[in-house]
Amino acid sequence: MxxxxxxxxxxxxxxxxxxxxxxxxDGNRPDDEDQLREQLERELEEIKRRKRKWQMAFANDVITLDELRERMAEERAREEAVMQQLAQLGQPDDHPARRLTAxxxxxxxxxxxxxxxxxxxxxxxxxxxxxxxxxxxxxxx
Structure with missing residues (x-):
């Protein structure tokens, strides 16, 4: 050898x-898993924002209580699906393997x-x- x-x-x-x-x-491409994790986390934030908007719409009498319940149930279902996807990915490593440059x-x-x-x-x-x-x-x- x-x-x-x-x-x-x-x-x-x-x-x-x-x-x-x-x-x-090459310093320019994140892992696909990291990219997916970031996308899912952004989607969770977007869901939280939409939930707040639905609550504000109800508070301002723009939608009824039944509409609020329906929209919140939709958002919760989507939130649970995204959280399941994140759980399947697992937690990011505390000490991820580092790729070496040439x-x-x-x-x-x-x-x-x-x-x-x-x-x-x-x-x-x-x-x-x-x-x-x-x-x-x-x-x-």
Whole structure:
């Protein structure tokens, strides 16, 4: 295994990062899950605003009590559906995995290559497994 991976990353970082399934952050695209979470949270805020408007309309005698009840039931149903979608997404991680930029991957490879000969065999194995993990719960590249 030695340092051929590190040499190849240094020579062709983008190609090698893709070959070894390293996700490089271009800094411009949020995760789809994060985007959906934000959209659902905005929708919840919009539902709250509409509920307040319905209550104000009732208070100003623009709609009847029956209309208010009907509209509030519709808003509650939509609110529950949105909240269920949010619950299915789960909570955002307290320590979400951070995507590395191409420069960070190159720097990591340089540092690891420079220190490689000082590692014990089990530390080399752990470094490679940690650095190339596909498991999102394990820190990696």
């Amino acid at each position: 030695d340092s051929h991976i590190f040499d190849s990353i240094l020579i062709h970082p983008k190609r090698k990062c893709q070959q070894y399934d390293v996700e490089i952050d 420069q960070e991957v190159i720097e990591f490879a340089r540092e690891l290559r420079a220190k490689w000969s000082y590692f014990e065999p089990e530390h080399k194995k752990a470094a490679i497994q940690t650095g190339t993990s596909k498991n999102p719960s394990t820190p990696g590249l």
